[in-house]
Amino acid sequence: MRAIWTGSIAFGLVNVPVKLYSATENHDVRMHQVHDKDGGRIRYQRRCEECDEVVEYSDIERAYDDGDHRVIIHKEDFEALPSDDADDIEVLQFVPSDQIDSIMLEKSYYLEPTSKTPKAYLLLRQTLEETDRTAIVKITLRTRTRLAILRICDKVLMIQTLRWADEIREANFKGINSKAKISDKELEMSKQLVESYSEDFTPEEFEDDYQAELRKLIDAKIEAGDTVDLEETFPEEDEDDDTGGDVVDLMEALRASVEKSRSSKSGGSKKSKSKKSASKKSA
16 A cells, blocks of 8 residues: 555644555456547546636636636645645544544544554554544644544554535435324334344455446356346346235335345355365365
8 A cells, every 4th residue: 555645743742743544445346438430438527618728737627616707826825825734633622432423524544653662552442442532633734734533443553534514414304204103013023134144344355236237247248248138247136025015014015025034144154054064074
């Protein structure tokens, strides 16, 4: 990984030298636009709608337009704006970890200690762990000051940038204020459904099906010389849906869902047991 920022965590009078790394990466299949007639690559030009000239990127400025006024903001205008160039992650406060609503979280970054003796890094990590606190910090990335949280991820300190409070929309929908009566039986059956699906979360068990199928399609086209039989490449699966059709009775839908979940789990456990017994025999 390549560090995208180098600085220190300002923790009271303690400085913790760190490097910042992006914690996530995008695995989407990258594609571009082509002409359907001959497959030629489509290129975009920055063309001025006033003089119809193609404009170089170096000659482009940004502007604000409210419908009545257009204000052009030049590069030197941006440079004149007050910006924090500090190479510090400033700790503003420590808050209980459960007070951070996940809707506010944006991008995640790992922090690597850069000191030869990373005692301050380890001290901060252990302090956060034992106090069950999350640090609210301020960091400047690419000349833009961001609010973020500093927390522990496994054994690594992590920064996660936050949305500002005024960026969170209020969810005020009519349906959530409905006075629909939920019976005790419906609630109990719904709880059973939740319980039948309950297990530990293991992210490795899931994958992006769309990207996997897209890659399969691309490989098939390459192998077949660009022309493939889509029905042969992606055969339709017969899904056994016990709750098909228009389900009117909520209780029946819940009951059928619980039974389906239980049967699929028992089937999965039988398969795993048969695999284990088969491996013992082969051993």
